[in-house]
Amino acid sequence: KAGVTQTPRYLIKTRGQQVTLSCSPISGHRSVSWYQQTPGQGLQFLFEYFSETQRNKGNFPGRFSGRQFSNSRSEMNVSTLELGDSALYLCASSLGFNGGSQPQHFGDGTRLSIL
Amino acid sequence: DQQVKQNSPSLSVQEGRISILNCDYTNSMFDYFLWYKKYPAEGPTFLISISSIKDKNEDGRFTVFLNKSAKHLSLHIVPSQPGDSAVYFCAASANSNYQLIWGAGTKLIIKP
Numbered sequence: 001k002a003g004v005t006q007t008p009r010y011l012i013k014t015r016g017q018q019v020t021l022s023c024s025p026i027s028g029h030r031s032v033s034w035y036q037q038t039p040g041q042g043l044q045f046l047f048e049y050f051s052e053t054q055r056n057k058g059n060f061p062g063r064f065s066g067r068q069f070s071n072s073r074s075e076m077n078v079s080t081l082e083l084g085d086s087a088l089y090l091c092a093s094s095l096g097f098n099g100g101s102q103p104q105h106f107g108d109g110t111r112l113s114i115l
Numbered sequence: 116d117q118q119v120k121q122n123s124p125s126l127s128v129q130e131g132r133i134s135i136l137n138c139d140y141t142n143s144m145f146d147y148f149l150w151y152k153k154y155p156a157e158g159p160t161f162l163i164s165i166s167s168i169k170d171k172n173e174d175g176r177f178t179v180f181l182n183k184s185a186k187h188l189s190l191h192i193v194p195s196q197p198g199d200s201a202v203y204f205c206a207a208s209a210n211s212n213y214q215l216i217w218g219a220g221t222k223l224i225i226k227p
């Protein structure tokens with residue numbers, strides 16, 4: 001069974017640009033969550049999608065947005081990039097919307113570097 | 116406001132001995148707790164979880180203990196093996212809100 005796939009693995013952008021990251025969940029998983037990880041910080045929750053609807057959103061500015069398609073694949077977009085957006089962006093999928101009790105399965109992340 | 120805290124950024128343990136990783140939380144509404152393990156350049160991998168109705172859950176070499184009155188949980192690894200060297204994250208959720216709240220992680224180093 002294929003795991004969670006994130007593309008691209010690495011990305012270099014400059015300030016002011018925008019970027020789109022992609023996540024393909026495990027087949028059959030309908031919930032996709034996005035996280036930002038910076039050195040010394042835990043995973044900071046960005047948002048969670050279930051059946052193409054955003055169910056939950058973390059405390060990030062509106063420059064961070066996402067969407068989910070009918071096949072459960074998800075994209076995350078960051079506009080007007082800032083130096084502080086340099087981070088590892090992780091996507092996780094789980095079977096359904098069932099509180100936090102469903103273990104999430106993570107992709108290997110996209111390492112975004114802003115110059 | 117860190118609702119989930121892992122106060123030890125790193126921990127070094129001799130191979131074969133017990134590793135104990137600690138996690139404290141402040142939100143009494145949390146009712147589900149999970150531990151994840153992360154190797155460099157990989158995403159976190161689910162390790163073990165515990166519901167607030169239990170105080171212990173065991174899976175092979177891994178045992179998680181929950182002390183609700185102290186708002187504290189710990190992960191015990193016995194015996195520790197070189198492959199256990201990784202960053203360990205604890206996470207918590209309240210059933211009323213799907214969002215997982217994560218600690219900052221503890222880097223475990225197993226010495227040969």
